[in-house]
Amino acid sequence: MRYYTKDHEWIEVAGDTATVGITDYAQGQLGDVVFVELPSAGAAVAAGKEAAVVESVKAASEVYAPVSGTVVEANSALEATPDLVNTSPEADGWFFKLTLSNPDELDGLLDEAAYKAFVETL
Amino acid sequence: MQGRPSAPAAASADAAPTVTGNRALMLEEPLIFEIGSTDVTGVDLEDAPAHASRLGGLTREAAIGLPGLAEGEAVRHYTRLSRQNYGIDLGFFPLGSCTMKHNPRLNEKMARLPGFADVHPLQPQDSVQGALELIHSLAEWLKTLTNMPAVAMTPKAGAHGELCGMLAIRAAHEAKGDARAVVLVPESAHGTNPATAAFCGYSVESIPANARGRVDTDALLARLGPDVAAVMITNPNTCGLFEPDLKRIADAVNAAGAYVYCDGANFNAIVGRVRPGDLGVDAMHINLHKTFSTPHGGGGPGSGPVVFSEALAPFAPLPFVVEQEGRFHLVEEESASAEDHGQSFGRLSAFHGQMGMFVRALAYILSHGADGLRQVSEDAVLNANYLLRSLDDLMTAPFGGTGPCMHEALFDDSFLKDTGLTTIDMAKALIDEGFHPMTMYFPLVVHGAMLIEPTETESKARLDQFITAMRAIATAATNGEGERFATAPHYAPRSRLDETRAARQPVLSWQG
Numbered sequence: 001m002r003y004y005t006k007d008h009e010w011i012e013v014a015g016d017t018a019t020v021g022i023t024d025y026a027q028g029q030l031g032d033v034v035f036v037e038l039p040s041a042g043a044a045v046a047a048g049k050e051a052a053v054v055e056s057v058k059a060a061s062e063v064y065a066p067v068s069g070t071v072v073e074a075n076s077a078l079e080a081t082p083d084l085v086n087t088s089p090e091a092d093g094w095f096f097k098l099t100l101s102n103p104d105e106l107d108g109l110l111d112e113a114a115y116k117a118f119v120e121t122l
Numbered sequence: 123m124q125g126r127p128s129a130p131a132a133a134s135a136d137a138a139p140t141v142t143g144n145r146a147l148m149l150e151e152p153l154i155f156e157i158g159s160t161d162v163t164g165v166d167l168e169d170a171p172a173h174a175s176r177l178g179g180l181t182r183e184a185a186i187g188l189p190g191l192a193e194g195e196a197v198r199h200y201t202r203l204s205r206q207n208y209g210i211d212l213g214f215f216p217l218g219s220c221t222m223k224h225n226p227r228l229n230e231k232m233a234r235l236p237g238f239a240d241v242h243p244l245q246p247q248d249s250v251q252g253a254l255e256l257i258h259s260l261a262e263w264l265k266t267l268t269n270m271p272a273v274a275m276t277p278k279a280g281a282h283g284e285l286c287g288m289l290a291i292r293a294a295h296e297a298k299g300d301a302r303a304v305v306l307v308p309e310s311a312h313g314t315n316p317a318t319a320a321f322c323g324y325s326v327e328s329i330p331a332n333a334r335g336r337v338d339t340d341a342l343l344a345r346l347g348p349d350v351a352a353v354m355i356t357n358p359n360t361c362g363l364f365e366p367d368l369k370r371i372a373d374a375v376n377a378a379g380a381y382v383y384c385d386g387a388n389f390n391a392i393v394g395r396v397r398p399g400d401l402g403v404d405a406m407h408i409n410l411h412k413t414f415s416t417p418h419g420g421g422g423p424g425s426g427p428v429v430f431s432e433a434l435a436p437f438a439p440l441p442f443v444v445e446q447e448g449r450f451h452l453v454e455e456e457s458a459s460a461e462d463h464g465q466s467f468g469r470l471s472a473f474h475g476q477m478g479m480f481v482r483a484l485a486y487i488l489s490h491g492a493d494g495l496r497q498v499s500e501d502a503v504l505n506a507n508y509l510l511r512s513l514d515d516l517m518t519a520p521f522g523g524t525g526p527c528m529h530e531a532l533f534d535d536s537f538l539k540d541t542g543l544t545t546i547d548m549a550k551a552l553i554d555e556g557f558h559p560m561t562m563y564f565p566l567v568v569h570g571a572m573l574i575e576p577t578e579t580e581s582k583a584r585l586d587q588f589i590t591a592m593r594a595i596a597t598a599a600t601n602g603e604g605e606r607f608a609t610a611p612h613y614a615p616r617s618r619l620d621e622t623r624a625a626r627q628p629v630l631s632w633q634g
Binding site: 032034035055057058059082083 | 562563564566621622625626
């Protein structure tokens with residue numbers, strides 16, 4: 001099941017682990033991504049708080065954790081090829097995986113249809 | 123050719139390219155590594171006589187291979203490069219938020235007087251009374267113009283000034299035994315503000331902007347509480363707009379036991395008109411290179427004096443100058459004078475501050491006088507509003523409907539929607555027209571921002587020339603004639619650089 005935030009992160013949940021990245025809309029707004037700073041495995045992240053930084057030729061932007069949890073893996077491929085965020089934002093360009101500490105937080109996120117409707121208003 | 127990825131702009135179609143690659147007296151300049159040789163030196167020195175090394179195991183074992191040139195060739199190399207540069211002495215430089223105003227030559231003449239230029243910070247104070255008096259005079263002017271009772275002259279730039287102010291705020295809280303953890307920073311504040319607060323150990327919370335481009339006062343007031351140490355607010359803000367609620371905000375912040383830090387980067391828009399002390403500000407830095415026309419960078423390090431309220435004055439850093447019975451004295455030790463300065467948070471820099479900048483700033487203040495400074499801010503605001511209203515029918519000004527701007531005219535990229543062009547294409551097209559681009563993509567609260575700051579320096583004729591160029595570019599962009607912009611600039615020494623590749627695969631040394 002995939003959820004979205006109004007800050008343009010997506011989170012794909014499978015059991016008690018989930019994968020987080022930024023949406024196609026977000027990468028389009030950022031422009032060419034040149035650097036991604038990712039959390040380390042074992043780091044605790046809190047819902048709505050900064051978890052990563054994505055830097056494009058225009059600006060550096062925070063990426064927020066959609067839900068709280070503990071990071072289990074960061075996408076090391078982004079270190080050498082940050083352009084994956086542009087070419088494959090919602091698949092190969094994922095940012096990090098985490099175990100959820102409070103799955104109830106998912107209830108506050110958008111589903112795909114609601115996110116698409118939200119982007120239409122921007 | 124690594125490090126120089128782009129070809130020179132193509133010669134005009136009807137002229138054959140030159141053999142040398144030069145274009146008349148605009149010379150194509152190779153890298154110094156390409157024209158220099160390790161076999162050449164501009165100075166003929168005898169070999170050093172045999173001697174015992176005192177470097178232990180650190181003696182260099184092989185030549186480091188620096189290129190050499192005859193002195194005349196070295197001078198030509200750097201002079202040619204400098205001709206490809208662009209600066210305020212060459213033309214209009216409308217870089218918003220940076221205040222690229224003219225640096226009067228009178229300032230330079232004064233700064234070069236031997237009594238100011240050749241003094242040493244460790245000279246006996248009796249031998250530098252004039253220099254100390256100048257620091258004291260400038261400090262008095264800054265306190266008067268801001269209506270603030272104290273000033274620290276030692277911070278070396280705007281962000282250093284922010285650090286100075288926030289360290290004083292932290293010291294004030296610590297002196298009360300009142301540990302507070304949070305600093306509130308509106309979205310309309312300068313980008314360095316959250317970095318400064320974080321550097322001082324605070325967690326930063328953002329306060330949203332309202333639809334008028336100002337801080338959302340209700341949201342800010344609602345967030346105040348016993349954990350909030352300070353609010354950092356920029357006025358006029360980064361959208362070039364006055365924050366009319368600052369006094370109300372400051373009163374509430376003080377009532378909640380917190381302090382107001384005002385980022386004074388845009389003081390040039392209100393100097394002589396508004397005194398931040400009257401708005402309840404507790405600390406504010408003043409960028410001498412913005413408001414008081416000292417050079418940006420080229421003249422040496424900057425200077426960002428910080429004015430303080432009565433509440434924060436005891437925590438200001440040392441050293442500072444005091445006048446005692448007609449003599450000027452630099453207070454360097456916490457307990458050196460009759461007054462005890464034991465609450466000072468310490469030192470920000472080794473010595474008294476940037477003497478060269480102080481001389482230039484005071485020369486500017488004295489040559490303009492109080493009435494002249496007032497006219498400076500009036501003209502800066504008038505020029506920005508002239509630009510705003512001369513362009514806002516073709517370009518989109520997100521806050522143009524809220525009334526006049528201050529010293530900066532802000533546009534967004536919504537007029538470029540469906541043209542396939544972006545803000546950076548507008549900036550590159552402007553280079554071809556002979557102007558330095560405006561500030562792009564800042565402030566972040568506006569999509570595809572273009573921030574234009576004319577300053578008081580520019581004449582109406584120059585502004586009209588700029589307006590004509592901007593209107594032509596904007597018209598071409600929205601009429602579907604903008605495809606040529608995608609490859610602009612065409613007439614600069616280098617065409618469009620591949621910024622993405624430069625960031626993803628930086629080549630930081632010659633020959634990779």
